Amino acid sequence: MSQEGPNWEGLLKWSLAHSDGTRSTRNLSEDDRKWFMEAMQSQTVDVVRRMKQITLVMQASEEVLESQGVTPDDIEGLLDELQEHVEAIDMANDLHSIGGLVPLLNYLKNSHANIRAKAADVVSTIVQNNPRSQHLVMESNGLEYLLSNFTSDPDVKARTQALGAISSLIRHNKPGITAFRLANGYAALKDALSSENVRFQRKALNLIQYLLHENNGDCDIVNELGFPRIMMHLADSEDPNIREAALRGLLELARDKADGTRARLIEDNEKLKQLLEERIRNISAMTPDDLGAAKEERQLVDSIWNALYKEPSSLHEKGLLVIPGEDAPPPDVASQHFVPPLRAFSARDASKGSTQQKDDKPPLLLGPGPSSA
Structure with a gap:
């Protein structure tokens, strides 16, 4: 079996042999240049070709995979690799064009959690x-x-990951937010807050905050569903x-x-003041x-106290809002949580497609079936 991964030791020795750090780079001989190019090209992965190979596996039925000795752990490993490839936005968009998106979504209904x-x-x-x-x-x-897994999957990890995917799918996506509302998503979020799984709760709270920040009118919905009291209880959590x-x-x-949402919050939840104190x-x-x-x-x-009572909290008087060595707090604490990740920098090029060369005839990964007795 060929060695996996780049031959870092060989490349390092080659680099050290041709540079001592004190002189300008010399011209390479033809043999040196050929060796170096072969060493690098041997480690180059044709990402699209590899994604096509993974797609072929995802398209195979569980029965076929089992007959070929492919285990659920093997499938997880392939999905791990696929995730690394689609971190590049062009590769993410290419997954659909090579036929891999639908099989991936079908894995959301796989029998293995x-x-x-x-x-x-x-x-x-x-x-x-x-x-x-x-x-x-x-x-x-x-x-x-994803909504089906979020609300009904018996495995809490699968439910948590489905919620995380929903959050990514509907952020800055108005049709997605509308569809989430129409699917009774807020009721599902309320159920998630009752979970004993801390990570599941935290993902639900973060999505709730995002939705409220983007849509002020949704405050009526969460008030009617009793979210304020649930959030006050969680605001006293040990975590x-x-x-x-x-x-x-x-x-x-x-x-x-x-x-007038804020006025109703004060009227219905005097307990909030006690919580803040x-x-x-x-x-x-x-x-x-x-x-x-x-x-x-x-x-x-302090921001909640100021929003409710139009005055600073006692943290100011106690000198605890800004302690020595800290900068002054930003005027809007919550807004820092809505800065998109660095990947947003590439989003403007999402419609251009990939510049990678595509292989129309990817090799099959599956070996021959079991021999007949």
Whole structure:
């Protein structure tokens, strides 16, 4: 079997033999140049060709794969590799053109929970800050499959990964947000908040905050469904990430809205003031190290207090809002969570397609079937 991965040791020795760092690069001999090019080209992967090979495997039935000795772990490994390839936005968009998107979405209905979870993870990578792939996944009923797993999958990991993929799919995607609402997505998010799985809860809280930030009118829906009381309960969690995520959601509800949402929040939830006072007492009792780690929580508590009562919280008087060595808090704490990742920089080129050369006849990965007795 050939050695996997680049021959780093050989390349390093070659580089050291031809440069001592004190002189300009000399011209290579033809033999040196040929050796180097062969060493590099031998490690070059034709990504599209490899994605076509993976697609052929995804298109095969579970029975065929089993007959060829392909295990669920093998499929997970292929999905891991596919995820690495589609991190490039052009490759993500190419997956549909080579016939790989639909088989990937079908894996969301696979009988193995880990494969369902990993398939959702790959979908999340494909659609993140990628309008073209978001459209293609929506067009292929991907949101419907993900919603089914999010609400009904018996495996919590598969449910969590489906929720993460939904979040990536509908962000900055108005048709996706509309479809999520029409599918009773907020009720499903409410159920997710009752889960005992911290990661599942946190993903649900982050999506709720995003939806409220993007659509002020949705505050009515979450109030009617009883979200404020649930978020207040979670804002008292021992997990700092859950606390912060719940506080971010409450901040969206506490802000002034033209429809009077904030007034109803105060009227129906006097307990919120007690919660904030309790959080301030806990913050006041923190050690310097804990205060540094709780920077965002301090800012969120003060922002909610200011939004509700139009005055700074007592954290100002105590000198705990900004501790020595910290910069002043930003005027809008929540907005920092809506800056798209770096991949958004490439999104403007999403419609141009890939410049990779495509292989029309990918080799089959599957070997011959079992010999007959």
